[in-house]
Amino acid sequence: MNGRLHHVGYVLPSIRDGVEPLRRSLGTAWDGVIVHDPLQSVNVAFLPSRDGPGPVVELIEPAGRRSPVRKFAESGGGLHHLCYEVPDLPERIRASQAAGDVVVRVPLPARAFDNRRIVFVRTSGGLLLEFLEAAGRP
Amino acid sequence: MNGRLHHVGYVLPSIRDGVEPLRRSLGTAWDGVIVHDPLQSVNVAFLPSRDGPGPVVELIEPAGRRSPVRKFAESGGGLHHLCYEVPDLPERIRASQAAGDVVVRVPLPARAFDNRRIVFVRTSGGLLLEFLEAAGRP
Numbered sequence: 001m002n003g004r005l006h007h008v009g010y011v012l013p014s015i016r017d018g019v020e021p022l023r024r025s026l027g028t029a030w031d032g033v034i035v036h037d038p039l040q041s042v043n044v045a046f047l048p049s050r051d052g053p054g055p056v057v058e059l060i061e062p063a064g065r066r067s068p069v070r071k072f073a074e075s076g077g078g079l080h081h082l083c084y085e086v087p088d089l090p091e092r093i094r095a096s097q098a099a100g101d102v103v104v105r106v107p108l109p110a111r112a113f114d115n116r117r118i119v120f121v122r123t124s125g126g127l128l129l130e131f132l133e134a135a136g137r138p
Numbered sequence: 139m140n141g142r143l144h145h146v147g148y149v150l151p152s153i154r155d156g157v158e159p160l161r162r163s164l165g166t167a168w169d170g171v172i173v174h175d176p177l178q179s180v181n182v183a184f185l186p187s188r189d190g191p192g193p194v195v196e197l198i199e200p201a202g203r204r205s206p207v208r209k210f211a212e213s214g215g216g217l218h219h220l221c222y223e224v225p226d227l228p229e230r231i232r233a234s235q236a237a238g239d240v241v242v243r244v245p246l247p248a249r250a251f252d253n254r255r256i257v258f259v260r261t262s263g264g265l266l267l268e269f270l271e272a273a274g275r276p
Contacts, residue, residue: 004192008146008220010265018263024237025261027230049222054142055193057220076264079217082146082195084164084187092165099162123163125156126216127148 003086006132007046007058011069011077015045015061023047026057035112041067044112058083058112081120083130089117092131096121107133141224144270145184145196149207149215153183153199161185164195173250179205182250196221196250219258221268227255230269234259245271 012018015034023030026047034045041064047057060080062070072080086092093103102122109115113132121129150156153172161168164185172183179202185195198218200208210218224230231241240260247253251270259267 003187005143005146005187008143008217012263021238021261022263022265025234025239025259025263025265025267027233027237049141049143078264079146079220082217095165096163099165100159101163121163123159125150125159125163126214127160127163129163 003084003092003131003134005055006083006085007056008082009058009060009080009128009130011060011062011072011080013061013073013077015043015059019045019047019059022057022059036063037111038063039108040110042069046112081128081130083118083132085132085134087134089119089131089133093119093121096123096129096131100124101129141222141230141269141272143193144221144223145194146220147196147198147218147266147268149198149200149210149218151199151211151215153181153197157183157185157197160195160197174201175249176201177246178248180207184250219266219268221256221270223270223272225272227257227269227271231257231259234261234267234269238262239267 019030028047030047034043036043043061043063045059060069062073089107104120107117107119110118117133119131157168166185168185172181174181181199181201183197198207200211239262242258245255245257248256254271256268256270
């Protein structure tokens with residue numbers, strides 16, 4: 001039900017300023033692409049694993065004063081959330097609610113993922129999860 | 139060079155108290171095993187992904203006053219580090235040093251990973267990385 005780990009979100013004040021040392025530390029390449037997501041008020045970029053199609057590190061910077069990651073970025077940022085790709089997003093949301101977790105907002109299309117829908121869930125343990133509907137869904 | 143993402147470390151004050159809500163939120167199972175690692179002064183447990191052999195979430199609680207995660211756990215804890223499994227640990231350490239990152243300690247065998255050696259690296263960007271030597275190495 002939970003799906004596979006798709007990426008780990010990492011917040012930083014500025015992608016442009018922070019990407020090069022992180023890219024070097026991870027021993028990987030960056031495609032130079034920064035995607036603006038107006039619905040989440042963030043800009044994101046992706047650092048792949050060196051070895052093929054495994055989970056990537058998503059760099060996230062705030063876009064605008066009302067960005068949900070602004071405060072965290074201003075305090076220096078860091079590891080932010082885990083994103084799992086799930087075959088059935090509505091079912092996953094129901095499971096989260098049954099587990100007593102808080103679905104932060106309704107599912108919204110995400111520009112960085114071909115407008116597939118994402119949802120953020122604040123777990124009762126405090127961990128922030130993102131669920132991304134798998135490709136090929138309506 | 140970087141290898142595959144092996145696990146994501148998550149610090150919490152108590153595995154026993156925190157594992158059940160996290161297990162439920164992740165929609166996965168727990169094998170009930172807690173491993174004490176005296177060299178790292180931590181206890182760890184693992185929550186697998188639902189779908190096969192992907193990266194797992196490693197729960198970490200401090201073991202003793204001198205545990206390196208004690209302060210973080212006392213402040214509530216959260217996402218802590220990314221661990222990559224690498225084919226050549228000495229080469230990876232040299233690459234980290236060349237990237238300007240700080241190797242926290244010499245490689246030490248880790249009980250939770252069949253005494254394969256691990257090393258923690260504080261990157262210049264602030265992200266904490268762990269490197270685990272791949273199985274089958276001397």
